[in-house]
Amino acid sequence: MTPLVALKAARDVDQPAFISLLDEDRVQSTSDGPLAGIPFAVKDNIDIAGVPTTGGCPARDTPATETAFAVQRLLDRGAVPIGKTNLDQFATGLVGTRSPYGACHSVFSPAHVSGGSSSGSAVAVALGVVPFALGTDTAGSGRVPAAFNGLVGVKPTRGLVSTRGLLPACPSLDCITTLTRTVAGARPVLDALVAFDEADPWSRPAPALLPPGVARRMRVIAVPDGPLDLDPEHETAWQEALAHAARVGHVVRVDVTPFLAAARLLYEAAFVAERLAAFGHLLDGPGVDPTVRSIVRGADRYSGADVFAGLHELARLRRLAERAFTGADALLLPVTPGHPTLAEVAADPVGVNTRLGTFTNMANLLDLCAVAVPAGSRADGLPFGVQLLAPAFADGPLLDLAARWTGETVAPPATRTLLAVAGAHLSGQPANSDLVRLGGVLHSRARTGPGHRVYTVDGPFPRPGLLHTGDGPAGGIELEVWDLPEAAIGALLPTIAPPLHLGPLTLDDGSTVLGFVADTSCADPARDITAYGGWRAYLSS
The missing domain is CATH 3.90.1300.10 (Amidase signature (AS) domain)
Incomplete structure (x- = not known):
């Protein structure tokens, strides 16, 4: 025209x-x-x-x-x-x-x-x-x-x-x-x-x-x-x-x-x-x-x-x-x-x-x-x-x-290293400042794929442990995905106390990213907080 x-x-x-x-x-x-x-x-x-x-x-x-x-x-x-x-x-x-x-x-x-x-x-x-x-x-x-x-x-x-x-x-x-x-x-x-x-x-x-x-x-x-x-x-x-x-x-x-x-x-x-x-x-x-x-x-x-x-x-x-x-x-x-x-x-x-x-x-x-x-x-x-x-x-x-x-095409944003967090590193939580200090920016809010459960774990401060047990809720657990410089992952590793570690985590959209996960020693039914759907909801309770 x-x-x-x-x-x-x-x-x-x-x-x-x-x-x-x-x-x-x-x-x-x-x-x-x-x-x-x-x-x-x-x-x-x-x-x-x-x-x-x-x-x-x-x-x-x-x-x-x-x-x-x-x-x-x-x-x-x-x-x-x-x-x-x-x-x-x-x-x-x-x-x-x-x-x-x-x-x-x-x-x-x-x-x-x-x-x-x-x-x-x-x-x-x-x-x-x-x-x-x-x-x-x-x-x-x-x-x-x-x-x-x-x-x-x-x-x-x-x-x-x-x-x-x-x-x-x-x-x-x-x-x-x-x-x-x-x-x-x-x-x-x-x-x-x-x-x-x-x-x-x-x-x-x-x-x-x-x-x-x-x-x-x-x-x-x-x-x-x-x-x-x-x-x-x-x-x-x-x-x-x-x-x-x-x-x-x-x-x-x-x-x-x-x-x-x-x-x-x-x-x-x-x-x-x-x-x-x-x-x-x-x-x-x-x-x-x-x-x-x-x-x-x-x-x-x-x-x-x-x-x-x-x-x-x-x-x-x-x-x-x-x-x-x-x-x-x-x-x-x-x-x-x-x-x-x-x-x-x-x-x-x-x-x-x-x-x-x-x-x-x-x-x-x-x-x-x-x-x-x-x-x-x-x-x-x-x-x-x-x-x-x-x-x-x-x-x-x-x-x-x-x-x-509206169904229009959206070009995917460029990413560096994606890291999924579900507890103390969430926005507004005590360790989130570590991600920001390392140059991290919030990439997306998400949930885990089906089959995950979450438990409270011991450590220097209150935190949850995510574990894929196969019988977790189909709707997943609340988390955030952060976009970090590659060097930031190395800087984070010394701050992660067992039984948590970094490992592959499947999200609700089917993609897999690096994330905070727990080992099987965390699967204590007395500490299972999966029903809350996420760490924030658990803390609010």
Whole structure:
């Protein structure tokens, strides 16, 4: 698809996906870079020089003087913007209807909302007008329209993509995001977008190594330990998604209460005051959506003390939410509880929108990265989307997991020496610092293959002994696989006290790695802790 063909297709779209289109003389590649000649669309709260950045408000008709840092990164690699897309005004909404330019709808149903606030960007990609589009995601504005249009929506870690040149909604939380039809389609775009921008106070450089506790290969997926409040059609699709998760990786159940409580803070506490600080001066001008005005003006009732009370509560919830990732790589949640119609939003614009943010509002508050991916269809034919969430800077491994979810090919990561640990060397346990000191990084969370049992053993500190007895549980025993420099194995050997030693260990995926194993002298029934499923669970008991 050439940029000119995309421009023509954009003119023919039968719903208000675009607010403005560029002139034909601007729709041409100026570089032979890796994205040369690829057309894309830009949400109209992100600057392109010479084009007004309306933010969904027609009164903002002055052309931008500079191009946003993120857009310029794409231009430098040859990508070609063709126009600016519709949005919930000032990026305040998850429905895609709060725009004087008209309401977008899902490409799967004219009766159902497209989702917002990146409504037009999602429609442009879902209709095939462009291969990718930029959106933003402060509270779910990139993930919700992705889910409602059968797309992949990538919300990077806050600060990985510069927001300089973005009309702010909540500057401390805003993220520029991508909407594509596949995970593979998002990768080269994100490679171009991710860069430290010293002129952006919210920019953060990507770390050279993955943070502690983040695996290079994500295999353990956390899911809620109880039912969720979902519409019936969504509930059925969610159960199918849970079954799919068990095929993609190993599933563990976690308490998601802290995540849901943090999500409520965004609009039900003083955090909404950041929107008032960011664009409150625009609310009294012409063309402002009354719902947007009432939501943001509602922040007037909060005091400075309320802001700090909210920050303290968020810190408490963040600490609780971190526990979900102790033994898991990513958290799986639906993107939304349901898919409302345009009529339902018109009847209750605030209530319906609030419910849509149940599972998305907390991602940036808790400093998570996220990818929304398609998860089949509901019984009524509408697309169903789920999201994978992980700690900050886990973007690369999370994209690989998202690709495996969608059935796309993932290149295996390069490895050095893999070592399986099941006790004191696990993340957060006393001897884990030895692995880190030796240059180790967490490769993956895993389980043993069937037939293993685990026993407590004597030694300088509490530790388990893994033994293949042939009669262990089919589901295996919890462990972690660490990627170490070859020299590290030699450095570890003197620290391993009998009856433990290093030997071959078969994992649940059929592969064999070096691991901490015990000799047969450990097989004392009185010390058998296999029923706990792993060392952490035993310690917790």
